[in-house]
Amino acid sequence: MDVIGQPVLQLHQISVRYGDRRILEDIDVDVFPGEFIGLIGPNGAGKTTLLRVILGMLAPSTGQVTLAGKPTRHGSQQIGYVPQKIHLEPDTPLRGRDLVGLGIDGHRWGMPLPNRSRRQKIDEALCAVNATRFADAPVGRLSGGEQQRLLIAQALLSDPKVMLLDEPLSNLDIRSAYEVVHLVSEVAKSRGIAVMMVAHDMNPLLPVMDKVVYIANGKAVTGRVEDVIRSEVLSTLYGYEVEVLRVRNRIIVVGGEGGEYGLLEPSDRSRCAGEEVAAP
Amino acid sequence: MTTLFAPGLFTQPFMLNAFLSGTLVAAVSGLVGFFVVIRGSAFVAHALPRIGFAGAAGAVLVNINPMFGLVAFALAGAVTMGGLGKKGQHDVVIALTLVAGLGTGALFLKLSNTYAAGAYALLFGQLVGVSRAQLYTTIAIAAVCFVVVALLYRPLLFASVTRESAHARGVRVGAVDLLFLVVIGVATAITVPVVGALLSFSLMIGPPATAAHLTHRPGRAMALAAIISVITVWIALVLGYDTAWPIGFFVAALSAAFYGGAHLVSAVRRGGEAVSSL
Amino acid sequence: MSGTWHFILAPGFFANHEVVNALWVSTAIAIVSGLVGVFVIVRGQSFAGHALTDLGATGASGAVMLGANVWYGFLSFGLLAGAGMEGLGSRIRNRDVATGLVLSFAMGLGALFLYIDTQQANATVSMLVLFGSVFVFNPALTPLVIAVGMAALVLLAILYRPLLLSSVSPTLAEARGVPVRWVSMLFMFVMAAAVEDGALVLGALLSTALLIGPAATAVRLTARPGRALVWSAAVAVIATWAGIVCSYDSYYWPPYGRGWPVSFFIAVFVLLFYLAARFVPERSRAVERPSLQQEVKVP
Numbered sequence: 121m122d123v124i125g126q127p128v129l130q131l132h133q134i135s136v137r138y139g140d141r142r143i144l145e146d147i148d149v150d151v152f153p154g155e156f157i158g159l160i161g162p163n164g165a166g167k168t169t170l171l172r173v174i175l176g177m178l179a180p181s182t183g184q185v186t187l188a189g190k191p192t193r194h195g196s197q198q199i200g201y202v203p204q205k206i207h208l209e210p211d212t213p214l215r216g217r218d219l220v221g222l223g224i225d226g227h228r229w230g231m232p233l234p235n236r237s238r239r240q241k242i243d244e245a246l247c248a249v250n251a252t253r254f255a256d257a258p259v260g261r262l263s264g265g266e267q268q269r270l271l272i273a274q275a276l277l278s279d280p281k282v283m284l285l286d287e288p289l290s291n292l293d294i295r296s297a298y299e300v301v302h303l304v305s306e307v308a309k310s311r312g313i314a315v316m317m318v319a320h321d322m323n324p325l326l327p328v329m330d331k332v333v334y335i336a337n338g339k340a341v342t343g344r345v346e347d348v349i350r351s352e353v354l355s356t357l358y359g360y361e362v363e364v365l366r367v368r369n370r371i372i373v374v375g376g377e378g379g380e381y382g383l384l385e386p387s388d389r390s391r392c393a394g395e396e397v398a399a400p
Numbered sequence: 401m402t403t404l405f406a407p408g409l410f411t412q413p414f415m416l417n418a419f420l421s422g423t424l425v426a427a428v429s430g431l432v433g434f435f436v437v438i439r440g441s442a443f444v445a446h447a448l449p450r451i452g453f454a455g456a457a458g459a460v461l462v463n464i465n466p467m468f469g470l471v472a473f474a475l476a477g478a479v480t481m482g483g484l485g486k487k488g489q490h491d492v493v494i495a496l497t498l499v500a501g502l503g504t505g506a507l508f509l510k511l512s513n514t515y516a517a518g519a520y521a522l523l524f525g526q527l528v529g530v531s532r533a534q535l536y537t538t539i540a541i542a543a544v545c546f547v548v549v550a551l552l553y554r555p556l557l558f559a560s561v562t563r564e565s566a567h568a569r570g571v572r573v574g575a576v577d578l579l580f581l582v583v584i585g586v587a588t589a590i591t592v593p594v595v596g597a598l599l600s601f602s603l604m605i606g607p608p609a610t611a612a613h614l615t616h617r618p619g620r621a622m623a624l625a626a627i628i629s630v631i632t633v634w635i636a637l638v639l640g641y642d643t644a645w646p647i648g649f650f651v652a653a654l655s656a657a658f659y660g661g662a663h664l665v666s667a668v669r670r671g672g673e674a675v676s677s678l
Numbered sequence: 679m680s681g682t683w684h685f686i687l688a689p690g691f692f693a694n695h696e697v698v699n700a701l702w703v704s705t706a707i708a709i710v711s712g713l714v715g716v717f718v719i720v721r722g723q724s725f726a727g728h729a730l731t732d733l734g735a736t737g738a739s740g741a742v743m744l745g746a747n748v749w750y751g752f753l754s755f756g757l758l759a760g761a762g763m764e765g766l767g768s769r770i771r772n773r774d775v776a777t778g779l780v781l782s783f784a785m786g787l788g789a790l791f792l793y794i795d796t797q798q799a800n801a802t803v804s805m806l807v808l809f810g811s812v813f814v815f816n817p818a819l820t821p822l823v824i825a826v827g828m829a830a831l832v833l834l835a836i837l838y839r840p841l842l843l844s845s846v847s848p849t850l851a852e853a854r855g856v857p858v859r860w861v862s863m864l865f866m867f868v869m870a871a872a873v874e875d876g877a878l879v880l881g882a883l884l885s886t887a888l889l890i891g892p893a894a895t896a897v898r899l900t901a902r903p904g905r906a907l908v909w910s911a912a913v914a915v916i917a918t919w920a921g922i923v924c925s926y927d928s929y930y931w932p933p934y935g936r937g938w939p940v941s942f943f944i945a946v947f948v949l950l951f952y953l954a955a956r957f958v959p960e961r962s963r964a965v966e967r968p969s970l971q972q973e974v975k976v977p
């Protein structure tokens with residue numbers, strides 16, 4: 121995509137350490153308005169950690185995050201966040217629109233006063249994510265995909281410049297996953313919001329993804345999918361032989377010794393030898 | 401009529417105190433209980449008044465206003481749960497804090513002379529449980545609870561349903577959690593003299609769960625919970641006056657009855673919906 | 679020398695028939711509670727475990743009303759309530775609130791029973807039900823109490839593997855053909871037997887101390903189920919013995935001749951163990967930790 125102007129969000133030399141464990145090292149990413157970025161990597165790579173750094177919830181050991189040129193701060197309205205899932209009982213007295221409304225002023229003290237413009241904003245956000253149909257149903261009884269849309273609407277309501285989504289697809293079937301990705305991409309493009317979406321499987325993101333940030337081994341490669349998701353690049357990143365297969369518009373990353381699909385780290389058999397197995 | 405509204409029901413000064421404080425604590429319980437049910441904190445609501453009970457027993461032992469003991473211990477319990485619960489399993493911490501409270505309560509009861517009768521009243525509630533002095537304390541504390549719940553409403557709801565988003569938006573979820581624990585503790589503590597330590601949590605669970613069956617709107621559910629709770633306490637007080645049976649029994653039985661009724665209503669309604677949508 | 683000895687153990691401790699009987703019964707009960715408690719913790723059912731004794735108390739006060747021994751009331755209501763909570767819980771789905779509602783209603787009933795008890799007999803009966811005292815335990819019941827405890831342990835041993843599997847991953851257990859509903863129902867019975875036994879020593883309100891405390895201590899010390907069971911039983915027994923000894927001694931403490939309640943001491947010792955375990959540095963168990971939580975990984 122042709123990006124004009126300045127990056128809205130810049131990650132500059134971000135490193136995170138827990139004690140002497142290095143989780144992330146020298147991560148540099150520039151995010152431009154309206155861009156859709158996939159944040160991909162194996163479990164424990166540090167994707168959630170990176171989002172927490174961007175949100176200002178975790179101070180990086182080194183480096184800086186700037187939003188529109190200024191350092192980010194925790195609680196900024198400019199960054200929308202969509203959590204993975206909500207756990208609510210079916211009988212929770214909370215409608216879709218109440219959940220969405222929390223995106224406007226949920227962080228303020230006191231009760232919300234019903235007024236026209238508040239209602240309009242909520243309706244508009246519900247409409248943008250195609251959620252008007254179930255806006256008045258109790259949230260706890262909605263499906264995972266429907267709840268996900270409400271969460272996106274909630275994040276939209278603070279008028280963010282950047283939207284971060286942590287594995288929003290992990291509980292959805294393939295169709296809903298594609299739907300949610302399209303929805304996010306469309307809404308974001310039309311409002312010039314940059315999106316960073318964490319996903320395990322990058323395939324649903326392929327049609328809309330402008331850039332991929334692939335994290336593994338504490339390091340990240342950033343760039344267009346064609347440039348990053350290649351055998352040489354990922355092999356260097358992982359530090360062992362990894363192969364990228366393209367099958368019918370799908371990308372499959374195969375690694376280690378004979379994994380059938382997905383990415384398997386090479387197992388270290390020697391470590392298991394003689395190790396006591398906890399009695400079940 | 402005279403059997404239901406026995407003479408003196410509305411004129412006895414202690415009944416006036418009971419009605420006044422009963423109404424207040426019921427309303428507070430309904431409002432706080434709304435969040436208790438949303439957050440699934442029934443165990444906390446169950447545990448804190450019992451810890452408060454230990455404080456009351458201690459206050460009786462050293463001869464001060466039991467209300468102070470109640471509130472002090474419930475507060476300490478809430479803070480302990482908040483502090484220890486951050487790491488480690490929540491329900492385990494609640495259970496152990498409860499055990500600590502009840503253990504001390506058992507000791508205080510044994511050491512003071514009011515072993516049986518006084519303890520019974522604290523555990524199961526009594527009509528003459530509220531003195532004039534306690535009434536004033538109750539009014540003050542209830543007022544504080546109202547204000548805090550109103551202030552906390554949005555961040556608490558936000559943190560209860562989408563915790564990570566609330567955190568990301570700058571809600572200090574840890575502080576909100578702790579503050580809410582404190583509110584539960586204080587609100588249940590003032591309920592104890594009327595309804596009793598063992599059963600005051602009925603008011604925090606029954607009416608809000610009932611309300612949740614009748615409406616999906618949070619504001620209405622809260623108001624409804626408070627109303628059901630107040631009605632429950634009023635009926636319980638009248639019946640308690642007539643029969644001399646423990647107030648806690650009536651409160652628990654009525655809460656269950658209302659809940660069962662609401663369950664039926666919503667089942668019928670949902671059945672109707674299903675039919676009409678065919 | 680004998681001075682210190684007498685300081686720790688007031689004279690006549692072992693000569694006292696009731697005390698020795700109490701010691702035996704409570705040792706057995708402590709072991710049962712400690713072992714069962716580990717599973718309660720792994721399954722996250724502390725509230726349910728605690729609720730069972732409260733519900734048992736309703737039965738116990740009902741039994742007093744009918745002139746029967748409290749023990750029968752405890753046990754029958756505990757089992758009944760276990761079945762009720764399990765059944766209701768999966769229907770309403772909101773288990774926490776379901777537990778609370780059942781509990782609230784049953785305790786309301788218990789309040790009424792106790793009220794009637796106190797009108798009929800002397801008022802201390804209700805305090806005995808709620809706070810218990812192992813020293814007034816009826817020795818004739820010893821075999822029965824121990825038999826119920828043993829039955830619970832046997833059932834637990836039979837359930838061991840399916841129980842662990844269905845605690846960690848109900849879906850996997852179901853896929854493997856474990857009757858998950860039955861397993862959790864049977865475990866409710868095991869739990870009921872353990873806490874109602876415990877109620878005899880500690881009273882209904884405090885038998886949670888023996889159920890949760892030692893097990894919570896144990897899982898902080900080790901992540902292996904086998905070791906956790908041993909630790910938990912050991913902590914439960916030590917806390918119980920120490921509690922009984924202190925309570926016996928306390929007749930010589932102020933206010934003289936009244937004695938401090940056993941339940942208080944046992945609760946204190948259990949809590950001390952737990953708090954001490956919290957201070958065990960994270961690292962020494964960090965390596966083991968995952969195995970209890972993720973005993974079985976979903977493939």
Ligand SMILES: Nc1ncnc2c1ncn2[C@@H]1O[C@H](COP(=O)(O)OP(=O)(O)OP(=O)(O)O)[C@@H](O)[C@H]1O
Pocket residue numbers: 138143161162163164165166167168169170
């Ligand atoms: N507070 C912490 N203290 C120590 N280590 C931590 C802490 N938080 C996270 N980690 C470690 O940092 C690493 C990265 O965690 P993170 O949650 O960011 O991974 P992720 O890429 O989001 O994984 P997943 O795909 O499983 O969600 C993990 O190995 C985790 O164990």
Ligand SMILES: [Mg+2]
Pocket residue numbers: 167168169286
């Ligand atoms: Mg993650």
